[in-house]
Amino acid sequence: MGLIGSFGYLDPEYLLTFQLTAKSDVYSFGVVLLEVLCARPPIISSNMNLAEWGMLWLNKGQLEKITDPSLAGQINPNSLRKFGEIVEKCLKKEGASRPTMLDVRWDLEYVLQLQQTALHREPHEDSTTDISSNYVFTDSSNSFPNQERLRL
DSSP states (O other): OOOOSOGGGOOTTHHHHOOOOHHHHHHHHHHHHHHHHHTOOSEEETTEEHHHHHHHHHHTTOGGGTSOGGGTTTSOHHHHHHHHHHHHHHTOSSGGGSOOHHHHHHHHHHHHHHHHHHHHSOTTOOTTOOOGGGOOOOOOOOSSOHHHHTOO
């Protein structure tokens, strides 16, 4: 069976091994996450795809500069930072270094909880508010260290 899909979503490891794995899907999903955040197509130009372009900005620590302008002021900075970390993990060149999709799911649920908590926070509360009482982790994922799972 031949490979079906778009070049912009293709796992770079596939070009070396010609084998698709569950981690190939994680890579492709990372591209989708970046598409959603940046409102850009998976192929930016003839010599660069969205994943490469996004990783350049992520490595500079400037994710906010590539975020879709229509989202300005709507994403909690902690949520955006964690979302960027998920994208970065998904787009690792080596498949073995990427998380599982289950880990990605839990991490995205954490990002959503951060965002929802920020939206419902009283105006007098600050960003150091503990959210551990609002969020229950039931997974054994190691994507976030235990300390980071329980605080902003």
